[in-house]
Amino acid sequence: MTAxxxxxxxxSLLTPRPGSRGRKIRSVVASGLITLAFFxxxxxxxxxxxxxxxxxxxxLNWAFLTDPIPIDRAFGxxxxxxxxxxxxxTGAASMMAIPLGVLGGIYLNEYGGxxxxxxxxxxxxxxxxxxxxxxxxxxxxxxxxxxxxxxxAFAGALALACLMMPIVIRTTDEMxxxxxxxxxxxxxxxxxxxxxxxxxxxxPSAAPGIISGALLxxxxxxxxxxxxxxxxxxxxxxxxxLFNGPNTALSAQIYRNALxxxxxxxxxxxxxxxxxxxxxxxxxxLARLVTAFFSRRQTA
Amino acid sequence: MTTLAPPQPDALEPAPExxxxxxxxxxxxxAGDHLFRWLALLGGLMVLVVLGLIAYSTTTKALPWFRKxxxxxxxxxxxxxxxxxxxxxxxxxxxxxxxxxxxxxxxxVSIGIALFVTEVAPRRLxxxxxxxxxxxxxxxxxxxGLWAIFVLLDPLANLFSVVSSATADIPILKTLFANPSATxxxxxxxxxxxxxxxxxxxxxxxxxxxxxxPASLKEAAYGLGSxxxxxxxxxxFPHSRGGVVSAVMIGLGRAIGETIAVALVIGASQNISLHLxxxxxxxxxxxxxxxxxxxxxxxxxLIGLGVVLFALTILVGMAARGLVAxxxxxTGAVA
Amino acid sequence: MRRSFVRGCGLFLxxxxxxxxxxxxxTAAKSSTNKLAPVTxxxxxxxxxxxxxxxxxxxxxxxxxxxxxxxYSGVGSGAGRQAFIDQTVDFAGSDAPFPAADxxxxxxxxYLYFPTVADPITVSYKLSGVKSLQLSAETIAGIFQxxxxxxxxxxxxxxxxxxxxxxxxxxxxxxxxxxxxxxxxTTFLNKAAPSAWTLGAGSTVNWxxxxxxxxxxxxxxxxxxxxxxxxGYVDFSDAQAIGMTYAKVKNADGKFIAPSTxxxxxxxAGAAVNxxxxxxxxxxxxxxxxxxxxxxxxxxxxxxTDASKGNxxxxxxxxxxxxxxxxxxxxxxxxLSKDLLARAKSxxxxxxxxxx
Numbered sequence: 009m010t011a012x013x014x015x016x017x018x019x020s021l022l023t024p025r026p027g028s029r030g031r032k033i034r035s036v037v038a039s040g041l042i043t044l045a046f047f048x049x050x051x052x053x054x055x056x057x058x059x060x061x062x063x064x065x066x067x068l069n070w071a072f073l074t075d076p077i078p079i080d081r082a083f084g085x086x087x088x089x090x091x092x093x094x095x096x097x098t099g100a101a102s103m104m105a106i107p108l109g110v111l112g113g114i115y116l117n118e119y120g121g122x123x124x125x126x127x128x129x130x131x132x133x134x135x136x137x138x139x140x141x142x143x144x145x146x147x148x149x150x151x152x153x154x155x156x157x158x159x160x161a162f163a164g165a166l167a168l169a170c171l172m173m174p175i176v177i178r179t180t181d182e183m184x185x186x187x188x189x190x191x192x193x194x195x196x197x198x199x200x201x202x203x204x205x206x207x208x209x210x211x212p213s214a215a216p217g218i219i220s221g222a223l224l225x226x227x228x229x230x231x232x233x234x235x236x237x238x239x240x241x242x243x244x245x246x247x248x249x250l251f252n253g254p255n256t257a258l259s260a261q262i263y264r265n266a267l268x269x270x271x272x273x274x275x276x277x278x279x280x281x282x283x284x285x286x287x288x289x290x291x292x293x294l295a296r297l298v299t300a301f302f303s304r305r306q307t308a
Numbered sequence: 309m310t311t312l313a314p315p316q317p318d319a320l321e322p323a324p325e326x327x328x329x330x331x332x333x334x335x336x337x338x339a340g341d342h343l344f345r346w347l348a349l350l351g352g353l354m355v356l357v358v359l360g361l362i363a364y365s366t367t368t369k370a371l372p373w374f375r376k377x378x379x380x381x382x383x384x385x386x387x388x389x390x391x392x393x394x395x396x397x398x399x400x401x402x403x404x405x406x407x408x409x410x411x412x413x414x415x416x417v418s419i420g421i422a423l424f425v426t427e428v429a430p431r432r433l434x435x436x437x438x439x440x441x442x443x444x445x446x447x448x449x450x451x452x453g454l455w456a457i458f459v460l461l462d463p464l465a466n467l468f469s470v471v472s473s474a475t476a477d478i479p480i481l482k483t484l485f486a487n488p489s490a491t492x493x494x495x496x497x498x499x500x501x502x503x504x505x506x507x508x509x510x511x512x513x514x515x516x517x518x519x520x521x522p523a524s525l526k527e528a529a530y531g532l533g534s535x536x537x538x539x540x541x542x543x544x545f546p547h548s549r550g551g552v553v554s555a556v557m558i559g560l561g562r563a564i565g566e567t568i569a570v571a572l573v574i575g576a577s578q579n580i581s582l583h584l585x586x587x588x589x590x591x592x593x594x595x596x597x598x599x600x601x602x603x604x605x606x607x608x609x610l611i612g613l614g615v616v617l618f619a620l621t622i623l624v625g626m627a628a629r630g631l632v633a634x635x636x637x638x639t640g641a642v643a
Numbered sequence: 644m645r646r647s648f649v650r651g652c653g654l655f656l657x658x659x660x661x662x663x664x665x666x667x668x669x670t671a672a673k674s675s676t677n678k679l680a681p682v683t684x685x686x687x688x689x690x691x692x693x694x695x696x697x698x699x700x701x702x703x704x705x706x707x708x709x710x711x712x713x714x715y716s717g718v719g720s721g722a723g724r725q726a727f728i729d730q731t732v733d734f735a736g737s738d739a740p741f742p743a744a745d746x747x748x749x750x751x752x753x754y755l756y757f758p759t760v761a762d763p764i765t766v767s768y769k770l771s772g773v774k775s776l777q778l779s780a781e782t783i784a785g786i787f788q789x790x791x792x793x794x795x796x797x798x799x800x801x802x803x804x805x806x807x808x809x810x811x812x813x814x815x816x817x818x819x820x821x822x823x824x825x826x827x828x829t830t831f832l833n834k835a836a837p838s839a840w841t842l843g844a845g846s847t848v849n850w851x852x853x854x855x856x857x858x859x860x861x862x863x864x865x866x867x868x869x870x871x872x873x874x875g876y877v878d879f880s881d882a883q884a885i886g887m888t889y890a891k892v893k894n895a896d897g898k899f900i901a902p903s904t905x906x907x908x909x910x911x912a913g914a915a916v917n918x919x920x921x922x923x924x925x926x927x928x929x930x931x932x933x934x935x936x937x938x939x940x941x942x943x944x945x946x947x948t949d950a951s952k953g954n955x956x957x958x959x960x961x962x963x964x965x966x967x968x969x970x971x972x973x974x975x976x977x978x979l980s981k982d983l984l985a986r987a988k989s990x991x992x993x994x995x996x997x998x999x
Contacts, residue, residue, distance in 0.1 A: 028533075035535030039428050045420020046429075046437070049511070052504050053444040056455045063458075079697035080861070081884050111351025119348055129352045132359050138621040139362070140565030142592050143614040146599070147362045150369055150611065157730045159685075170358055177355060203344035224446075231448025234567045234596055241685060241731075242716040244701060253683040254714055259450050266454045266572055267857070269864040269885050274458070281451045292446045296439070390847040462869065490814040491855050491870050576819035576856035587855060597858060600687075600722030601821035601846075603745075 060281045067279025077244040077261070083272035087280050089246040093257040094287065097161050097240070098230045100250055101168035105229075106222045109173045113180025113218075118206055130181065136174035144170045145235035152239070159241035161255040167235035172225040179221025183214040216302030223295035227288045233259040258284040363618070370612035372605050381609070382616060387578045389598070394609035396591065398578040400616070402495065403590040406570060407563040409499025410506055415556055417503075418510035426518040427540055438515065445508030453572035456501050461492035461573065464500075468492065468585040488585040493575035495588040501569045510559040517551025518544055550631070557628030561621050567592035591617050679711050679958060682951040687716035688723015688736030689823050690859040691762055691878040692939040695976050696736060703970065704962040711955045717859055721821020721846045727754070727942055733952055735942040738823025739846065740921045751944040755994065756920050758987055759963050760976040761911045763879040763902035764828050764935040765889035767867050770794060772809060777891035777899040778802050780835035780934075786874060787815055787832070788842065789851040794872065802893075816866040816875030819856030821846040827925060827937040828876045834926045835895065835934060878937070879907070880975040894934040895926050906933035907977035914938075916983055920990060936977070946995045953996030960991045 067085060075086035112129070120126025148167040153159050187210050195205040211218075241254025242264075258280045265277035374381050377394055384395030421441065425434045468488035475481040488494070521544045529539040545552075575587025576597055591613045599610050686696070696715045705713060718726075720737040727735035728748045740756060741748075766778060773794075778786075782798045785791040791798055795808040818825045829848055832840040842848045850856070857863045860878045864885055867873045879902045882889055891899040900906050909932045910924035924936040941960070947953030964987055968978040979987060 031535050031538065035537035038537035038540070042420045042423045042428050045417050046424040049417040049421050049507055050437075050440070053441075053447075053507070055459075056447060056452060056504075057444070059455055059459055060451060079694070079702065081694060081697075108351045108354050111348045112353075112355060113351075115348035115352035119345055120352065126352070129355050133355050135622050135625060136355060136359055138561050138565070138625050140567060140592055140614075140617050140621065142565070142567045142595050143362070143366065143618050146595065146611055146614045147366055149599075151361065151365050153731060154729055159731055170362070173358070174355060177351075201338075201341040203341040206344070227446050231446070231450070233448070233450045234592075237596065238599065241687075241714065243712075243714050245712055247683075253712075254685055259448060262450045262454055263568060263572075266450070266457050267859065267862040267865055269861055269868055269881070277454055281454055284448060285451060288446045288448060289443060292443055296442075388849050390843075390845050390849055465870070487853060489855070490812065490872060491816075491866050493855065576858075577852050577854065579852040581852075586853065597819055598821075600718045601725050603725050603728065603748075 057285065060278065060285055063275075063278035064280075064282025067275055068282060072276075072279050073283065076246065077256075077276070078272070079244075080265075080268055080270050080273045083275070085276070085279070087258065087261060087276055087283065089243050090256050090258045090261040090280055091283060092246045092248060093161065093240070093243075093255040094230055094259070094284070096248060096250065097164045097168060097236070097255065097257055098226060100162065100165035101172055101229055102222070102226050104165065105169040105172035105225065106176055109176025109222075109225075110180050110218060112173070112177040113184060114206060114211075116177065116181045117184035118202070118210070129177075133174040133177045133181075136170075137178065140234075141167075141171055141232050142234040145238040148235065149238040158251075159239055159254045160249075160251055161240060161247070162250045163239035164236045164255065164257070165250070167239055168229040168232060171232060171235065172229050175225040175228065176222055179225075180214070180218050183217030183221065184210060186217070187213045216298050220295040220299045223291045223298065227291035227295070230291070231259060231284060231288050233263050236260050237263065258287075366611050366615050366618070370608055370615045372608040373612040376605055377609075381612060385580050387594075389602070389606050389609075392605060394605065396609070396613060396616075398580045399589055399591045399594050399613065401580045402574075402578070402588045403564055403592070403617075403620075405495055405584075405588065406498045406502055406566075406574070406590055407560050409496060409584070410502035410563040411556060411560055413500060413503035414507045414510055414559060418507050418514055418555070418559075419552065421507070421511045422514035422518050423540060423544075425515055427536065427544065438512075441508050441511050445512065449505060449566060449568045450572075452501055452505055453569035456497065456569065456573050460497065460500070463492075464494075464497055465490055465492035468494065468496070472585060483582050484584050486586070487583045489575060489587050491575070493573050493587050494585050495574065496584045498570045498574040498588070498590070499584075501573055502563045502566050505566060505569065506559040506562045509562060510555045513555035513558060514548070514552055517548040517555070520551075521547045553631050554628045557624055557631065561624045561628075564620055564624065565592060565617065567596050571596050679708055679954050680951040681710040682949075682955050683712040683714065684733045684952055684955050684959070685714045685716075686723070686734040686736055686941070687718050687726050687732050689720040689738045689939055690717040690861060691720075691738050691764075691824050691880075691937060692736050692759060693717035693860075694880050694884070694974055695760055695762075695939075695971065698974055699963060699967040699970050700959055703966065704959055707962065708955070708958060711958070713955075713959065717861075719818070719820040719859060720823030720826070724942070733943075734956060736939065737942055738937050738939045739826040740919075740940070742846075749944070751946070751948075753945040755943050755945050755990060757941045757943060757960055757963075757990065758920055758922065758938055758979060758983060759941055759967070760939060760971045760978060761907050761924060762937050762939065762976050763904075763907045763933045764824055764831075764876050764937050765879050765882045765887070765902045766874065766892060766935075767864070767877045767882050767887040767889040768874040769867050769871055769888065770809065770811065771871055773806065774888065775891070776803060776806070776888075777893070779893040780832060781839040783892070784832050784836045784839040786813060787817065787850075787854075788840070789815065789853060811872040814866075814870050814873040815851075815854040816857060816863045816870075816873050817850050817854050818847075818858075818863060820858050823939070824860060824876060824878060824937060828935060830923075831925045831935045835893075876935075879903075883975040892934055894930075894932050895928050896930050896932070898930055900931060900933050902933050902935070904972050904975060904977040906931055907936045908980065910934070910936035911938075911977060911983065912980045916986070920983070920987060922983065943994060945993060947997065950997050953994065957991060957994055957996060960994075961988075964988050964991070
C-alpha cells in the first residue's frame, strides 16, 4: 500500500485542474518579478562601474599613474603618490596580516580543534570581521599615531592589517577543514611529524582556497578609506618610505576630491576611482581564477 | 607497541593527531615541530590580542564621555559639541534609520536575484551572473560615494521635491516626505546607496542557502503538482528561512558600519525626525567627519560612538546566529 | 700584504674624506642661504589658506628648495589646531587663534602666530536670474538662522531695491567641521548684527537642522554651485577660482562693498594688531572696507627640536614674507600691510633652531 493513491488514469495528472490556470499565471508573474528584481539590482551596480570607466578612462595614462599630485585648482594628470601609497600600504598590511592569519587558521584547525581557546578565537575572529573599519582607524590613531606623533604609511598598514587578519584566519580555517583526514593520516603513517604534515600535505592541498581568501582580503583592504584618513596624513609627492613621513592612498584621494568644486580635482578623482576599481578587480578575479584552476586540477 | 589510528573523522572533526609514532633517532624534528606549533598559536593569539587591545583601548578612552553624560550619552538627543553636549541619540537613530531603509530596499531585491540565479535562470546565465554580483561586492565604498555625488544627488533632489509636493496633503506620507533636501543629501539617499552596497553580500549568502534546498524537496513539490512559484514558496522558502534571516542580519551589520559613502551623501545634520528626504547623520559618519578637530570629552565621545558601533555589530551578529539556530530547530532544517 | 693593503685603502679614504669634511662644515655655516638638508615638514588646518599654501609653499617654495618637502592637509582650522596640540604636524594653518580654553594645550610649549595673508569671506549664492545682490548683516543673520526662507522675502528685497527676486526656497550651506571661516563669519554677524544674530561666534555653531553641512570651504562651494537657491560663506580665493556669484555686504560705514583683494587690504590696514601678531580685520571702519575679511596664520612652535625641520620652517616663512606676498593677489589673496609684514618678518627670528 503506497502512501499515495495511484491515479486511475495517468492523464489526470497532466489535465488542467480547476483553478490551475490562476496558479500558473501567478507563477509566471512571480518569475517575471524575480527577473525584474534581478535587473533592478544589476542596473545600479553595473551603472556605477560603467560610469567610472566612462569618466576615468580619459585620465588613465602613464603620467596619471606616476606624476605628483597637482594643486586642487590645476588641471592635469597626477596620482602617482596615491598609487604608490596604496601599493605600499596594502602590501605592508598583507605582509603582516596574511602570514599571521594563515598561522592562526592552522592553529584553529590543526591544533586547537574543539578546545576552549580555539572556540573563543573563532568567535572573536568572526566578531572582528564585522567591526566597522572606522573603529580600526580610531584605534590605531589613538593607540599608535598619537603616541608616535607620526602619521605614516605603517600606521595605515597596521589598521588595514587588523581588518585583513580575521578574514584570512577564517578562510584558512574553513579551507583546512575541507582537507580530508585521510591525507593527514597517510602522512602520519609514513612517519611525518605534525608540523611537517601540515607543511607538506595539508597546506598545499588547501592552498588554492587559502590563496584565494588572502587575495580577497587584499582586495578589500585596498579599497578601504576610513582607517587611512586618520592614520596616514597627505602628500603630493610619492613617498616610498613606510615609516618616514605621511603618505596618501587612492581611496583617501578619491574621498578628498569627491568634495572638491574644481573640475581638475574631480577628473583626478574619477581616474583614481578607475585605478582603484581595476586594482580591486584584478585581485578579485585572480582569486576566482586560483580557485577555479586548482580545483579543476585537483578533481582531475 | 603501536596503537590503532583513530576512527575516520569527517570534515567537521578536528584534524587527527599522530598516535604512537616511534621517532627513533629523529630528535631534530621535535624542536621544529614545537616551534611550528608555537608559531601557529601566536597567529591565533594575535586575534585575541588585537581585539582585546581594541576593546580595552577604545572603552577606556570612551569612559570620560560615559562619565559626563551617563545614560544620556546614548539616550539623550543633544549633540552640541560647541557647548560641550554629547548626547548621541540622534546619531544612533540615524544609524538605524539608514540601516532600515537600506534593508527595506536591498532584501527584496537580493532575494529576487538569488531566486533568479537558483530557480529561474538557465544554468548558463546563472554562473556569469554570480560572478558579476560577487565582483560588484568588491567595489570600494568611496567609489560608490563618488558616483552618488555626481550622478545620484541632482536627480534625487529633483525627485524629492516632486514627491514632497505631490504628497503634501496625504496624512502619513506628508510627514515622511516633508522638507526635501535641495542638494539631495538625505537619509533616503544614504539608504539607497547602502542598499546598493549590501545587496551583493545578502544575495550571495541567500543564493547559497537557496542552492542547498534538497532536490528531493523540490521534486516532491513538483510531484504534487506545484507551479514553480508554489514550489519556491513551499519548498525553498521554508527550508531557507534561517539562512535568509542570517543574511539579513549580516546585511544589517554591514549597513550599520558603512562610513564613507554615508558621510558623503547624508548631509551631516543631527536630528531625530521622520523626514526621510531631509539631511541626517549616523554614528560612523559623525566619527569620520568630526574626529580631526575633536579633543578632550569630544574626542572621548567620538571614540565612544565607535565602541557603541562595535557593540552593535557584535549584538547583531549574535542575534543572527541565535535566530538562525532557533529557526533551524523549529523547521528541523540542517544548517 | 693584506694588512698593508687595508691600511693603504684606509689612508686613501681618509684623504678623500678630509676635503668632504671641510666642505661640509663650510656649507653648514652657510646653510641658511644654500640648499637645506633633505627634510619633510607637515602642516594641516585651514582650507581658506589651502590654495595659498599649495601654490606658494608646496610648489613655489619647493622649487627654490627642492630638498624640502612640505605637506599640507586642508582639514579645517579646528582640526589643524588639534593636530598641532598633539604634535602630529609641524605647523598648523588656522584662520583664528586658539580659543582661550585651548591656549595652553599645545604639547610642544610656546608657539608663535605668523599671519600670512588675508582673504575676504564671500557670501556666495546661486540664483538663476539674479546676477547681483547686496545684503546687510541683519539680513544675512536672518538667512543663516532660517528666519528668512525664501529669496523674495521682504528683508532681502529691502536690501535690493529694484531687483526682481524669485520665490525659490533658500538652501543654506555652512560648515559641518570646526572652521576658522565659520569663526570669522559668525564674529562678523555678532559684531555687525548683535541683536539679530543669536547663535554666537565660534569654530562650530549650533546651526538650524535644516541647513546643509559640508566639509571645508571646497565642500560648501560645491553645494552652492550645484544647487539653485543655495547660499553660503566661501573664501574669496575659492569663489573667484570657481567663478561663483557673491553678494555685496554692508560694511560698518553703511556702504555695500563687494569682496576684493584691495577691499580686504584696507581692512587689514585698519585692524589693530596684538602683540602676538593676531589681528582682527572684521567689520573695521572705512568706506571701502570689505567687512568680512579673514586673517589667517601659520602656527609654529617657538622652540624647534629638530634642526633640519626648524631651518626648513624658517626658510618657508621667509619665502612667504618675500616672494609669497607678491604672489598673493594673483591667486586672490590680500598680502599683509607693510607694518604687519615688517613685524612678522622680525618675529621669524624668534624661532629657536638647535645647532645642526
